[in-house]
Amino acid sequence: MKLTTxxxxxxxYLAASTILILSSPARSDGLSLALxxxxxxxxxxxxxxxxxxxxxxxxxxADNRDWGIGAVRAKxxxxxxxxxxxxxxxxxxxxxxxxGYFAKIDKSKIAGLEDxxxxxxxxxxxxxxxxxxxxxxxxxxxxxxxxxxxxxxxxVKKWPGRRGMNKTPMATLELALMADGVERDQVYAVxxxxxxxxxxxKKLDELKPNIVWWQNPGQSRQMLAAGEIVxxxxxxxxIRFFNKTQxxxxxxxxxxxxxxxxxxxxxxxxxxxxxxxxxLNYAAKPEVxxxxxxGLAISTPNRKAMDFVQSDLKPFLTSNPNNLKESLKLDxxxxxxxxxxxxxxxxxxxxxx
Amino acid sequence: MxxxxxxxxxxxxxxxxxxxxxxxxxxxxxxxxxxxxxxxLLSRSxxxxxxxxxxxxxxxxxxxxRWGTPLPDAAYGAMVGDLxxxxxxxxxAPAAGRLNYSLPGMRALLMxxxxxxxxxxxxxxxxxxxxxxxxxxxxxxxxxxxxxxAAGPITDFYLLTAVxxxxxxxxxxxxxPPSQSxxxxxxxxxxxxxxxxxxxxxxxxxxxxxxxxxATERVAGIMMFVVLLPFLTATMVRILAWGILLGRExxxxxxxLSSGLVDGPLDLLYNRTAVNxxxxxxxxxxxxxxxxxxxxxxxxxxxxxxxxxGAPPFTAFRRVYLPQxxxxxxxxxxxxxxxxxxxxxxxxxxxxxxxxxxxxxxAHYVNKTLNWGLAAALSVILLVSVYLVYWLFVxxxxxxxxxxxxx
Numbered sequence: 001m002k003l004t005t006x007x008x009x010x011x012x013y014l015a016a017s018t019i020l021i022l023s024s025p026a027r028s029d030g031l032s033l034a035l036x037x038x039x040x041x042x043x044x045x046x047x048x049x050x051x052x053x054x055x056x057x058x059x060x061x062a063d064n065r066d067w068g069i070g071a072v073r074a075k076x077x078x079x080x081x082x083x084x085x086x087x088x089x090x091x092x093x094x095x096x097x098x099x100g101y102f103a104k105i106d107k108s109k110i111a112g113l114e115d116x117x118x119x120x121x122x123x124x125x126x127x128x129x130x131x132x133x134x135x136x137x138x139x140x141x142x143x144x145x146x147x148x149x150x151x152x153x154x155x156v157k158k159w160p161g162r163r164g165m166n167k168t169p170m171a172t173l174e175l176a177l178m179a180d181g182v183e184r185d186q187v188y189a190v191x192x193x194x195x196x197x198x199x200x201x202k203k204l205d206e207l208k209p210n211i212v213w214w215q216n217p218g219q220s221r222q223m224l225a226a227g228e229i230v231x232x233x234x235x236x237x238x239i240r241f242f243n244k245t246q247x248x249x250x251x252x253x254x255x256x257x258x259x260x261x262x263x264x265x266x267x268x269x270x271x272x273x274x275x276x277x278x279x280l281n282y283a284a285k286p287e288v289x290x291x292x293x294x295g296l297a298i299s300t301p302n303r304k305a306m307d308f309v310q311s312d313l314k315p316f317l318t319s320n321p322n323n324l325k326e327s328l329k330l331d332x333x334x335x336x337x338x339x340x341x342x343x344x345x346x347x348x349x350x351x352x353x
Numbered sequence: 354m355x356x357x358x359x360x361x362x363x364x365x366x367x368x369x370x371x372x373x374x375x376x377x378x379x380x381x382x383x384x385x386x387x388x389x390x391x392x393x394l395l396s397r398s399x400x401x402x403x404x405x406x407x408x409x410x411x412x413x414x415x416x417x418x419r420w421g422t423p424l425p426d427a428a429y430g431a432m433v434g435d436l437x438x439x440x441x442x443x444x445x446a447p448a449a450g451r452l453n454y455s456l457p458g459m460r461a462l463l464m465x466x467x468x469x470x471x472x473x474x475x476x477x478x479x480x481x482x483x484x485x486x487x488x489x490x491x492x493x494x495x496x497x498x499x500x501x502x503a504a505g506p507i508t509d510f511y512l513l514t515a516v517x518x519x520x521x522x523x524x525x526x527x528x529x530p531p532s533q534s535x536x537x538x539x540x541x542x543x544x545x546x547x548x549x550x551x552x553x554x555x556x557x558x559x560x561x562x563x564x565x566x567x568a569t570e571r572v573a574g575i576m577m578f579v580v581l582l583p584f585l586t587a588t589m590v591r592i593l594a595w596g597i598l599l600g601r602e603x604x605x606x607x608x609x610l611s612s613g614l615v616d617g618p619l620d621l622l623y624n625r626t627a628v629n630x631x632x633x634x635x636x637x638x639x640x641x642x643x644x645x646x647x648x649x650x651x652x653x654x655x656x657x658x659x660x661x662x663g664a665p666p667f668t669a670f671r672r673v674y675l676p677q678x679x680x681x682x683x684x685x686x687x688x689x690x691x692x693x694x695x696x697x698x699x700x701x702x703x704x705x706x707x708x709x710x711x712x713x714x715x716a717h718y719v720n721k722t723l724n725w726g727l728a729a730a731l732s733v734i735l736l737v738s739v740y741l742v743y744w745l746f747v748x749x750x751x752x753x754x755x756x757x758x759x760x
Contacts, residue, residue, distance in 0.1 A: 070723025073446075098464040099449070100442030162620060167706060212623045213706040227601050228622060268443075333461070340450075340722065341457040344514075347717060350706040352538030 030059025031275040034072070034086040037064045038217075039241065039296055040130070040262070041087070047291035052282045058275050069095050076101050076267055084270040085279060087129075090121060090332035091170070091339065093263045097125035098336070102265040109277050112284055116301040118319045119261055121332065126263035127280055128301045130292060133257035133318040133327060134171045137239045138231040139224050140249045147231060149255050150179035154207050164220045164232030167213035169346035170335055171258045173200040174328065175233065178256050184328045191334065197342065201349060213350060224250060240297035240316045257327040259318055261301070293317070395736070398515075398729035401508035404500060407448035408435040412504040420498055420523040428497060429480040436467040448503075454724060455510060456499040462490050498522035511730035516540075536714070540734060543710035546625070546700075547693035550632045551640075554689045555682070557633065558640035562681075565641070566648035577645075580638045588635060592702050595631045596622060599703070627703040635699070636692055640685035647681030683750045691739055711735050 033049065035041035045062055053060045063083065065072055069092040075082060088096065096102035102125035107113050110127060119131045136153055138146065145158065153163055153175075165172060174187050180203040182190050190196035204211075212229055214220045220234040221242045236257065239250045264283065266276055282288060289300040290308030299319035300306070306314070314320060318327070335342075405412040410431035418425055439445045445463055452459035469487050484491040502510070502520065513519055517529045517537045565576040583591060598604050599621040606618040621627055651674065659669035675682075697712040711731055718728035 066720065068721035068723070070721055074723055095460070098442060098461065099446035101446075162623070211706070227618075228620075337453075337458045337461050340453050340460075340724070343722065344454075344727075347714060348536055348539060351542065351709040351714065352707070 029272065030061065031085070031272050031279055032061045032063060032083050033279075034063045034065035034075075034083040036087050036262075037066075039238075040298065043292055043295035043298075044087070047295055048279075048283045048288050051288070052279055055282070056278060058278065060279070072096070073099070073101060080269055081271055083267050084272045084276045086265050086267060088126065088263050088265045090123075090261045090263065090330060091335040093121075093123050093126035093265050094332050095336045096265055097123065101268050102126065103268040103270065103273075105266055105280075106277075110280050110284055112286070112302070112304065115286070115304045116284070118299070118303055118324075119259065119301045119329075121261060123263065126265045127284065128261050128263050129283060129289070130296075130298045131259055131261040131301060131318060132298050133236040133259045133323070134166070134175065134233060134330075135236045135239070135257050136231060136253040137220070137224065137234045137236075137250050138252075139227070140251045142227055143230065143251075146251055147253055149253060150175045151181075152253070153231060153233070154179050154203070156207070156210055159230050161230030162210050162212050162228065163207065164214050164223050164229040164234065165211050166217075166220075166233055167215050167350060169342045170339070171260070171330060172204070172233070172346070173197065173342065174258055174330070175256070176200040176203040178328070179203060184256055184326075187328060188331050188334055197345075201345070204349075221246075221248075221250075224248075236316070236318055237296055237298040240313070244297075254323050255326050257318065257323065258330055259324075259327045260330050261332075394725070395729050395733055397725045398511045398727075398733050399507045399509070400726070401451070401503060401505035401510065403447040403451045403505075404503040405505045407439065407445050408432070408500065410434050411500060415497060415501040415504065418497070418501060420494070424494060424497055426481060429484050429491075430477060432484060432491075433470060433477055433480040436463070436470050439467055442467065451503055451726075452499055454727070455503060456495065458490065459496070459499060462488055462496070466491075495522060508726075511726040512733065514727060515730040515734050536731065536734075539710055539714055540738075542707065543694055543712075543735075544738070546628060546632070546708065546710065547690050549629055550636060550693045551686050551690045553629065553633045554637045554640040555686065558637050558644060558685065559682075561637075562641045562644035562648055565645050566651075567653065580641050583634065583638065589698070591634065592631055592699055595627065595634070595703055599627050599630070622703065623705040625704070625708055628700050628708045631699050631703050632693060632696060636689045639688040639692065643681040643684040643688070644678065645681075647678045651677045679750065683746055687743065687746050690742060694735065694739055694742075 035044055041062070041064065049060055049062055052058070065075070065083075065086060069088070072086060072088070072092065073096070086102075088102075093102065097104075104124050105127060107127075113127065116128055120128045136147060136150060140146070143159065147153065147155075147159065152159065173191060177187050177190055177196065177200050178184060180199060191200065212223065214223065214232070214234075217235050217238050220229075220232040221238060223229045224232050224234075225242075225246065225248055236252055239252050242248055243250055264280060266273070266280075270276055284302065286302055286305040287308055289302040289305035292298065293300045293305065293309050294313065297313060297316060299317045300309070301319075306319075309317070315322075318324065408431075411428060414425060414428040414431040418428070436445070442464055445467055449460040449463040452463065466484070466487050470483075473483070490496050499522075502508075502522070509520065513526065515536050518526050519529055521527050561576070561580075565573050565580075568576065600606065601618040601620065601622070603621070605621060606615075609615045610618060655673050655677070656669055659673040660666070664672065695712055696710075697716060700708040700710060701713060711734070715728050715731045715735070718724045718731070
């Protein structure tokens with residue numbers, strides 16, 4: 001009796017492991033995309049991916065990718081051919097290109113790329129598709145005087161209460177330096193020195209007891225709406241999107257916005273390169289770019305797409321010249337070089353009591 | 354006689370063998386899906402072979418070099434050879450990533466130097482001046498010392514980093530400046546939270562278990578149901594519910610405000626208070642159940658006997674009752690304490706950044722930056738601490754002639 005139970009158990013283990021092995025995903029030879037798990041991914045699906053599938057009849061699969069270039073690298077390394085195109089942040093695009101898991105993109109194969117002059121780092125392995133800004137946001141319904149600068153984020157006398165900040169050193173160190181009086185165009189020169197980094201952390205130290213860290217921009221908006229925090233560092237497009245969908249009345253500070261660009265990157269060794277270029281061409285069309293912008297209030301780098309953008313949206317976009325002239329472009333190369341060291345220090349600093 | 358002994362030994366061996374065969378499947382299962390992966394992951398905390406395998410000539414050329422002495426010229430040629438031998442950037446990526454951990458900028462330096470070298474014709478002719486012309490960093494001894502330290506095959510870099518130490522280029526171990534540290538505060542946070550919650554669990558769990566043990570069957574049954582009730586709700590739901598209760602506009606603040614106890618809403622969420630409350634809620638049954646099980650076995654007559662012999666209530670409690678329930682107290686504390694060391698979701702949702710502790714740092718390095726060496730080193734620290742705590746409990750309870758859970 002005992003032995004039969006034993007055999008049954010062994011059988012069960014074997015069956016379980018077989019199921020585990022067999023249930024790994026099947027491969028399709030259409031086109032496989034990896035999108036940010038965010039409203040951006042959802043908007044891309046309706047604005048670009050579904051219409052592209054309709055028009056071309058190419059079997060497009062849209063997968064989710066985890067945050068962090070490490071996760072993307074691990075996925076690609078463990079299962080080559082799992083993805084053809086990946087949405088990436090600027091620093092990820094550079095690092096992936098350096099390390100050879102994103103392929104160089106033949107820009108001449110993408111029509112209209114010369115119109116992408118609103119914002120583009122001209123990276124070898126990536127094509128830009130949206131950009132947005134890190135700003136200071138607040139709920140107009142709950143605040144008296146409206147803040148006007150990063151320095152106001154630190155003014156806990158005038159605006160008592162906790163503040164939301166993104167739990168990453170990227171853009172956080174930059175805005176801390178600007179709050180400490182560093183000019184916009186000097187930020188990276190200062191941050192490149194050990195003293196500059198110390199200065200940024202020292203400035204953050206002052207505010208530390210009042211900071212609530214978020215890891216997902218949605219949290220920052222929820223906390224603002226619930227009155228948990230009095231103001232928050234967050235993304236400009238999300239504020240507009242939230243105001244529109246949730247009926248809130250959030251305001252934001254435009255001065256010294258820090259801008260970020262998101263790119264499409266082509267995975268090295270992709271078996272569906274032609275389909276990938278077909279998709280990049282489709283996604284670069286002004287109408288498609290504008291549909292993404294209209295869907296999420298996120299800026300398009302394509303100048304021609306502005307003709308299709310809702311006119312009431314234009315003043316709010318990061319790409320609006322009035323907004324853009326007061327902005328600091330996040331330096332992706334700085335973060336490729338320094339992310340490991342600075343994020344280690346930042347994480348430890350953040351979690352220290 | 355000897356025959357009987359031999360027969361007995363044989364039959365015992367056979368019985369042991371049968372027993373062993375019965376547990377073989379679960380042992381194998383544990384070995385394959387648990388012990389094996391854990392050992393493999395933890396071994397990453399000292400594994401350092403990426404650099405030597407990507408830059409074999411350089412690693413060899415630097416093997417004899419010591420900090421403070423002139424760099425052997427062979428190193429430049431070896432580096433040029435290694436970089437040109439890397440046919441794709443991906444061959445170099447793991448090594449570049451590893452070097453970037455200990456010296457920022459190394460990733461870009463290796464990658465761009467490789468690309469530029471591939472474009473050059475015969476850079477082997479004068480490797481030193483060519484390398485230095487490509488980047489001034491190649492003239493800095495720190496660049497080379499970093500490579501030599503990472504040449505493996507094993508390293509103490511990750512383990513030292515995890516306890517805020519670093520190895521200087523001359524080989525001595527130094528403390529990371531406090532401003533730039535550190536993991537130690539996170540480790541402390543983890544233990545402080547675990548200790549606080551254990552203490553709270555005793556404070557709240559002890560009287561409850563005592564009442565339950567001395568109540569009638571019926572009442573004890575109801576109390577037991579109350580203790581087990583939270584297990585019927587998903588942990589996630591309980592955590593999120595605390596988020597709603599503790600908010601600035603949540604039920605608790607509403608009650609406090611309308612009763613006039615406070616002037617403005619209190620910040621109860623995203624801090625230590627919220628984490629302690631939620632952890633207490635989740636783990637207090639693990640304190641109550643072992644306590645109840647031993648309290649149930651202590652006859653009430655013991656306390657009465659102590660009293661009749663003239664012991665004041667506290668003395669009777671301390672000298673008669675407490676020693677008898679100590680195993681339950683120890684088991685409960687151990688269960689709560691060790692589980693608290695590993696909590697991840699509660700601080701992530703209800704805590705501020707200062708409540709995150711080791712588990713979230715480990716998750717961060719595993720999932721996001723893929724610095725598995727550092728994640729493994731932090732895991733080693735956590736595992737060793739758990740073992741130390743266990744050892745401490747066992748030793749302490751033994752010295753009081755008690756052992757865990759059994760008597």
